[in-house]
Amino acid sequence: MEKTTFTKLFTPFDNQADARFAQLRQSGRECFGAAALPTTRTEDWRFTNISPITATPFTLANNVHARVKLDSDHPTVLFVNGRFAKQAPESIGASAEIGSLARATTKLSQLARIASDRDSPFTSLNTSFLNDGAYVVVPDGNVIATPIEIRFHSLVEGNAPAIHPRTLVVVGKNACVTIVERYSGNAAYFTNAVTEIAVGEGAVVDHVKIQDESTTAYHIAHTAVVMGARSNFTTHYVSLGGALVRNEVRVRFDGEHAEATVNGLYLASGTQHIDNFTLIDHAQPNCASHELYKGILDGKSHGVFNGKIFVRKDAQKTDAKQTNKVLLLSDDATINTKPQLEIFADDVKCTHGATVGQLDPLQLFYLQSRGIPLDQARRLLTFAFANDIVGRLKIEALRDELEQRIVR
């Protein structure tokens, strides 16, 4: 099947798509056509076999957005099967523009500039189907107090569709915003998401991604971030669902004295496969990056952490720290970790570390000796491990939600 499972959909897709992004789609398709799909011989994909995806005869998603309800106590934009469905409230005043990319008026020149179509064939594939997506623009100096949520929900009836959610976030100078991206769905489908985030000079962006796809879905995501001078970006990248998952987070420093925190939490059981690829590009001096990924693997699941840090020649005084910790809850779960530090500057501080462990029998016995049943003790200790990440989330409702998912 290979690429044709996607390319055969180009024409039918264009028949119902807007001409607005036709040119971007075209350049995406050229890029996709020229690139080879990754195999396990491709260095950055060594531990992930995508053939279940390329072997699936995908369809275009149905337009069923009217049937999905939206309730939320903070500004939320809902997309169903990749199409804008609704948002609440309609507008959040002049403080920020949020909504559908199809109706966006400014900053569209940033599209496909933050995430390059050459980064991965799946990125150019997403651009090949660009028609709609989420759009958040925060003008210079604006501070948005409530989180803005972007929800991509897949509602599948019949054959598995390939859905290509796209998000563009542009945050102006000294502006401040919290963005929550959420992915969910029923049944079998393929989500191929690209999120582009431009963090302006001195801006502060707090990003959370909750990937809660169905356990039969495929999910490939590329989150690309470009950071201006003195800006601050934090992401908490949480993976719960999906049969085969590949997360790419690429952060590039485009100005000095910026700071990025890239944290991840991935939970897998059954035969789930979750691959985390991160690339922190210290292209400028005096920047700091902190990376902490934690994985909890049960059943016969398979986790991958592949963390790249580039420190370019002129990026003196770089401070980069990378940590990957994995908790194996079963003997059949496996993890592959591969830190890759490529350092071309000499006055830098770069550290990395990885640990793989199991639940501590002494801790389990201590809890049991206090009356706590063994399975509850296991869940409690598992949550304690995850809480290192969950506890850092600033939004209490999300902390509670994740605690429920792990403890109960």
Added chain:
Amino acid sequence: MNMLTIKNLHARVADKDILRGINLDVKAGEVHAIMGPNGSGKSTLAGVLTGKDAFEVTQGEVLFEGKNLLDMDPEERAGEGIFLAFQYPVEIPGVTNSYFLRASVNAVRKHRGEPELDAAAFLKIVKQKMKILHMPEDLLKRNVNEGFSGGEKKRNEIFQMAVLEPRLAILDETDSGLDIDAMKAVAEGVNALRSKDRAMIVITHYQRLLDYIVPDYVHVLAEGRIVKSGPKELALELEKHGYDPIKMTVPA
């Protein structure tokens, strides 16, 4: 009726025989001290009574309130009212004392068929016990034993005991590593819990603690057997003469 009956208990760990025929009867209201040199099997006995699975019981029987204790999981034993103050309390990063204690109290209540406590009711009980034991205000927010000094850990064990109100409390060297003031505080906490319905087994290496927690009986454990039992004065004798003369009276 005995609360606890230990009959000819043998246990091993890693193919090594450690307990070699322990017999002990404990009645409600009694405090038994178990003394003995390092490595004599005191912690092993505590571990076997609480169900630590590293220990393999090869012979004998333990009855708690007439029920076969050795058939129960550790959490069931706790539910039945057995509590161990650990010699080495375990640190649990990422779990707060309040979360842990509430999970524990409610698990024990559930075992007894009592309704769970809500957050407010739980807090009320806990605050009251904290006051009695002079526990620091921030205790509940801190992670279980994480970053605690040796003395704080031991006091936290006694605090948990006070909250759980067990029927049988086993204190494993709760005095070791404590300065005299900390030891007095711990002893005060323990004495406050002495009652006619509750029994205690106080394991200690030194006689010192027994000046503050005065036992009804003292037993000397050596090489996995109780080699001598007597009234509280036996502890003083041990203090004077050490364990060796007693050990020599062990029949081969």
